[in-house]
Amino acid sequence: MGILKDADKEAIRKELAGLTGPVRIINFTQEMECMYCRETNELLSEVAALSDKITMETFDFVNDKDAVDKYKIDKIPAAIVTGDEDTGIRFYGIPSGYEFISLLDSIKMVSAGQSDLSEKTKDLLKKLKQPLHLQVFVTPT
């Protein structure tokens, strides 16, 4: 019994049909004592299965220390939407509700290699000399 309904799957498949470049979803999870880890992994797997451009990798938060350190993951469930180069895009907690739209949007942006930001914003970001950490707190509904 999956999380996404068949009708939703069909709509998402259409939404993702225009993907051009490959996208990796990297999920950090653990079996025990993690609220929504199992559901997040299931949801991401179901989304990844809807496009042949998407590959999904799953790491264990406790046992896969190298990957946890590489991507600087400090809490789970975590999902990274990325290409070969780390995009810096992180989803902590289950990306459901409105965040599911953000998840699909980020997949489309990464696939296209385009952020949809204005030239002005891109210029400022190119001139960054120090790390910029944005955390947007949200609730699923």
Next chain:
Amino acid sequence: MESPLVTADMVEATEFPHLSMKYKVQGVPRTVINEDLHIEGAVPEQMLLQRIGELLSP
């Protein structure tokens, strides 16, 4: 994705109550930039750009 220096996190507030406490999240969305700059409510790109600009050039 426009700069390797930028990390953009979506944090589900109810799943990480310790962080919601730490950053005093009462309403969502709440954006926290580099730990110390907090913006309540949805932020249009222009405004976010302006705040980041202010943060970087004190």
